[in-house]
Amino acid sequence: MLLVESMSNAKAYSTQSATSPLALATIKRREPTPHDVQIKILFCGVCHTDLHIARNDWKGSTYPVVPGHEIVGHVTGVGAHVKKFKVGDTVGVGCMVDSCRECDNCKEGFEQFCEKGAIFTYNAPDKHLGGMTFGGYSDSVVVDESYVLSIPKNLDLAAAAPLLCAGITTYSPLRHHGVSAGKKVGIVGLGGLGHMGVKLAKAFGAHVVVFTTSSHKTADALRLGADEVVNSKNADEMAKHASSFHFILDTVAAKHDINAYLQLLKRDGTLTQVGVPAEPLDVQVFNLILNRRSFTGSLIGGIAETQEMLDFCGQHNITSDIEIIPIQKINEAYERLLKSDVKYRFVIDMATLQ
Ligand code: NAP
Ligand code: ZN
Numbered sequence: 001m002l003l004v005e006s007m008s009n010a011k012a013y014s015t016q017s018a019t020s021p022l023a024l025a026t027i028k029r030r031e032p033t034p035h036d037v038q039i040k041i042l043f044c045g046v047c048h049t050d051l052h053i054a055r056n057d058w059k060g061s062t063y064p065v066v067p068g069h070e071i072v073g074h075v076t077g078v079g080a081h082v083k084k085f086k087v088g089d090t091v092g093v094g095c096m097v098d099s100c101r102e103c104d105n106c107k108e109g110f111e112q113f114c115e116k117g118a119i120f121t122y123n124a125p126d127k128h129l130g131g132m133t134f135g136g137y138s139d140s141v142v143v144d145e146s147y148v149l150s151i152p153k154n155l156d157l158a159a160a161a162p163l164l165c166a167g168i169t170t171y172s173p174l175r176h177h178g179v180s181a182g183k184k185v186g187i188v189g190l191g192g193l194g195h196m197g198v199k200l201a202k203a204f205g206a207h208v209v210v211f212t213t214s215s216h217k218t219a220d221a222l223r224l225g226a227d228e229v230v231n232s233k234n235a236d237e238m239a240k241h242a243s244s245f246h247f248i249l250d251t252v253a254a255k256h257d258i259n260a261y262l263q264l265l266k267r268d269g270t271l272t273q274v275g276v277p278a279e280p281l282d283v284q285v286f287n288l289i290l291n292r293r294s295f296t297g298s299l300i301g302g303i304a305e306t307q308e309m310l311d312f313c314g315q316h317n318i319t320s321d322i323e324i325i326p327i328q329k330i331n332e333a334y335e336r337l338l339k340s341d342v343k344y345r346f347v348i349d350m351a352t353l354q
C-alpha cells in the first residue's frame, strides 16, 4: 500500500543500466509525513558500494539507480511529530532509511540485520512511493527521523560525510572485536574504508599495520596514523608478520588471496571481511584450524552505534581525507576507484548539481 500521495521533483544523478554512465535526472521525493525530516543535501561521499550497485556487480540492481549513502545536509522541513530535529539542523543519513523496528535485531539496535530486511538508502523497496529508494546523489531527501543522525558541530561537513558509511563500517567491527591498546591490528587496503579504519584503530590505541598494493601510499598511511606499512605484493615483507596479529580488517573490493592474511593471525585471532568482492574468496582450511583462527564479516552498524561513532569522531576530531568533486566528475571518479586511485574518499559537492 502506498501511504503518500504528495510528492515533489528533485534533481539527481542516476544510471539506467549496468553499462550506462550516471547522468542528470529528475526523481520524485515524498513530502514529509508526520515523522519525516526533509533534508537539503550539501555533500555526499562516494562509496565503492555505489559503483558495485550502479554496475550490477553483485547482481540484483534495479534500474534506475541513484547511488549515495554518505549524506550530509541541512534540515529544510519536519513533519508534525518529529522530535529530534528542527529546520536548520546539520544532519546525516547513512546506508539505511527504515527497518521493521519490531524484530529482535531492530529492538537490539542491529537494524542493518532486520529480520524483515533493512530498507537501504538506495536500491531497496520504497514503501512510500513504490519503486526503489533513491540515494544521496541528489539535491534533497526525505527520511524518517529515527534513521537520521546528528553531525557534531565541530566537524567539517564535507569531510564528515564519509563517516556515514566508511566510518561506521570500520568502527563497528573494530569495537566489536575489542581493538584497543596492546593489540596488533592490520588494515588491508588503503581506500575509503581502509583509511577510516587506520584513523579509528589508532584512536582506540592499537598498533596499526597497513597492507597496501600501492607502494606510493606508504607516506600517507604513516601520516594517517599507521605504525607500519607492508607492501602486500612482497612475500618476504608479509612473512615477517606471520602469526602475529590479534585482528585484521579487510576492506578490499576485488578478488584477492585471503589466505595470505589468515596466516598472519595469532592464536584465536580474527580476520573480518568488510570489502565485498563480487567473486567468492578461496579459504584454505588449514589457515583456520591452525591457531584456531576466525574468519568473519561485518555490515555497517546500527543507528545508535552510528550516532555513537559520530560523537566519538566529534570528540576526537576525526574525519575523512577527501577529494571534493563536482557531480559531473562522478563517472571519472568511479574509473579512478577501480584503479585504487583515491585519496581517500571522493565527496560530491551537491551545489554543482544544476
Ligand atoms: P575503495 O575506496 O575503492 O578502496 C578499496 C581499496 O582496496 C583500494 O584503494 C586498494 O587499496 C585495495 N584494492 C583494490 N583492488 C585491489 C586488489 N585487486 N587487490 C588488493 N587490493 C585491492 O573502496 P571502499 O569504498 O573502501 O569499499 C571497499 C569495499 O567495501 C567495497 O567492496 C564495498 O562495497 C565494501 N563495503 C562494505 C561495507 C560493509 O558494510 N561491509 C560498507 C561499505 C563498503 P590499496 O591501494 O591500498 O591496495
Ligand atoms: Zn558504503
Ligand code: ZN
Pocket: 099, 100, 101, 102, 103, 104, 105, 106, 107, 111, 113, 114, 115, 116, 117
Ligand atoms: Zn526488524
